[in-house]
Amino acid sequence: MKAISSPDDHRLACVDIIRTVGFPVNNTDSFLLKAPAEGSTCPGMRELSPPPLNLKRLYGETLETEPLLLIISAGADPSQELQDLASQTVGRENYHEVAMGQGQADVALQALRECVRSGEWLCLKNLHLVTPWLPLLEKEINSMKPKAGFRLWLTAEVHAKFPPILLQSSLKITYEAPPGLKKNLTRTYESWSTEQISKGGHLTRAQSLFCLAWFHAVCQERRNYIPQGWTKFYEFSLSDLRAGFEIIDRLFEGGKVFQWEFVHGLLENAIYGGRIDNVCDLRILRSYLQQFFNAQLLAQSHTHSRVKKTHAFPAQIRLPNSCSIADYRAVVDALPEDDKPSFFGLPANIERSSQRIVSSQVISQLRILSRSVAAGSKFDREIWSNALSPVLNLWKRLNQGSSLIHQKVALPSEGVGSPVLSFVQLEQFNGIRLVQSIHQSLASLSKVIRGTSLMTADVHKLATALLNQECPLSWQNKWEGPEDPMQYLRAVVFRALAIQGWVERAERAGLLSETLDLSELFHPDTFLNALRQETARLMSCSMDSLKFVTSWRGKITEAQLQVKIGGLQLEGCSFDGNRLSESHHDSPSVSAVPACHMAWIPQSTAGSYSPDECISLPVYSSAERVCVVTNVQLPCAGDHDTWIQSGAALFLKQQ
Structure with a gap:
């Protein structure tokens, strides 16, 4: 590494570092790269992380001969921001886009040649989809002599086969949602102009836009806490923010009476909620909409009362009674650099869960890196033996002392016995059949490794999956369990052994009188449905006329048939059997809860709790939700x- 011996060396070193990580460098003061004062170690920087990307500021550093490559991530789409920049700079009619894909190569080359001649802007989107064509684009770029004003914008996700020469000849910019609530809001208010905020002099409008910006930032930053924040990664983008802006803008036109129901409905059903396919996540979004967009929140700011913790913003944040964009930027600047879980309504111990998830992801990535690419492509006895011995040995240990592999069990007859008994017998049959199927496939694999059997296509597929530390598809098709093959094998044997006890208790009609653990079943949801069917038979009513209820106080007096379930675990809060309570910073991320009674009762019958004193929470089969x-x-x-x-x-x- 080059030694830094002068202020100029110090500045150049910073420039090199920033260029290395892919951020644009402004040679004036974009990154505050100034010579440090004597005895100082910081060259005038207020923070180590760069400011949010601003394409307008970036444009001043560009040349017509240098393509601009925007490296995008999931949920980041620069299209709208590029269109806005083009409209302000060269006019919307002088900006052209081509979304790359099948059959668009000739269209892209023709558009490139025309824009080069006329000095207009061109954006070629999603180049990672057409990597074989990129060398041709590279030659076209090298031979072009563009007219002044021409700009070539390229967007692509990270791709291993992206041509390195095109990469090196482009100005590379990482384009993604800025990390942290404060930077997210800063970027939003940099993209909004003074006129957009103060339009019409409507105070409620300006405050509503701040609520929208905060809501958008919360939706994006909550993705850092998957699966407790959101159950999956949703691609909330600037396009959603722009659509929300237009909704609020139009609702204030012509002195109309502002109706929050329109905002809630459009944001939930047409914009943000349109990306969500999980009922629980949609309930979170609906909760945010009710808190961020309501007349009470703005009324509190008008009376200078602080917003309580149960409302949209942290206790120290107060909406400005102003239409000036500077006042809202001042509120954003006053935010802490590090996000607090309370900003998103998450518990104080969320970092424990987050760190556990990150650790699992790192371990998974390390396993991927340890895979041998050549291991699964062709048979190598030594490699296969060394890599697959842990799986084969584990399977042998799991089945020691049990008769599952050789046990014979007949398929239960339909319509004989109660629905619950029929279910557990069928569960036993399928569990034993799954164990024996796995044993047969692993035995065939073992014979191939020992050289006593010939290779088949099925054995090769099985070995390839296991060498890649993936659960074989042939297993998952029979029961959808853990992705890790070792965990899968443990889960299968555990359930196959446990269901034997369920069958014995069900045959002597003592199953429903004991505390049961649903994790011992392959299909716990089907068991609850069988309980519903048996209840309907007992009550001589239709299954649709029954509703599912639970009680933590004791037996459900309204139920004619019920079951006591134990072994449940809770994440996100604590529960002692009487009331939910918030988790503290030192609370365990997951805690056990007392056993509860579950039953199906008539729709017209009141349950153990009134709707106002309880909340319905999902029960997932695993922590992955x-x-x-x-x-x-x-x-x-x-x-x-x-x-x-x-x-x-x-x-x-x-x-």
Whole structure:
């Protein structure tokens, strides 16, 4: 590494570092790269992280002969910002876009040649989809002699086969949602002009736009806490923010009476909510909309009363009674650099869960890096033996002392016995068949490794998946379990052994009188449906006329048939059997909850709790929050939004 011996060396070193990580460098003061004062170690920087990307500021550093490559990430789309910049700079009619894909190569080359001749702007989007064509684009760029004013904008996701020469000849900019609530809001208010905020002199309009910017930032930053924040990554982008801006802008036109229901409905059903396909996530979004867009919030700011914690903003934040963009930027500048979980309504111990998830992801990535690319492509006895021995040895240990591999069980007859008994017998049959199927496939693999059997296509597929530390598709098709093959094998044997006890108790009609653990079943949701069917038969009514209820106080007096379920775990808050309570910073991320009674009762019958004193939370089959088993009612106090936004959910006991 080059030694830094002077202020100029110090500045150049900073420039090199910033160029290395892919950020544009402004040679004046974009990054505050100034010579440090004597004895100082910081060259005038207020912070280490760069400011949010501003394409307008970036444009001043560009040349017509140098393409601008925007490296985008999921949920980041620069199209709208580029269109706005073009409209302000060269006019919208002088800006052209081509979305790359099948059959667009000739269209792109023709548009490039025309823009080069006329000095207009061209954006070629999603180049990662056409990497084989990029060398041709590279030659066209090298041979062009553009007219002054021409700009070539390129967008692409990270791709291993992107031509390095085109990469090196372009000005590279990473384009993604800025990290942190403060930077997200800063970027939004940099993209909005003074006229946009103060238009019409409507105070409520200016404050509503701040609520929109905050709401947009919260939706994006909550993705850092998957799966407790959102269950998956949703591509909320600047296009959503712009659509929300236009909604608020139009609702204030012509002195119309502002109606928050329109904002809630459009943002939930047409814009942000249109990206969400999970019922629990949609409930979180709806909760945010109710808190960020309501007349009470703005009325509090008009009377100079501080917004309480249960409302949209932190306690120290107060909406400005102003239409000046400078006042709103001052509020943003006063925010802390590090986000607090309370900004999103998440519990104080969310970092524990987040760190656990990140650790799992790092371990998974390390496993991917350890994969041998050549291992699965062709048979190598030594490589296969060394890599697959842990799986084969684990399977042998799991089945020691059990008769699952050789056990014979007949397919239960339909319509014989109660629905619950029929279910557990079928569960036993499928579990044993799955164990024996896995054993047969692993035995075939073992014979190939030992050289006593010939390679087949099925064995090769099985070995390839296991060498890549993936659960074989042939197994997942029979039961959708953990992705890790070692965990999958443990889960299968655990359930296959446990269901034997369920069958014995069900055959002597003692199953429903004991405390049951749903994690011992392959299909726990089907068990609850069988309980529903048996209840309907007992009550001589239709299944549709029944509703599912839970009780943590004891038996459900209204139920003729019920079951006691234990082993549930809770994340996002705490529960002692009486009331939900918020988690503290030192609270465990996941805690056990007492056993509860579950039953199906008539729709017209009141349950153990009134709707106002309880909240319905999902019960997932695992902490990954992929498969919902059922929803249960838990007694709580206070605002339901507290528990909704905390991402509270229950899981079956993890093995």
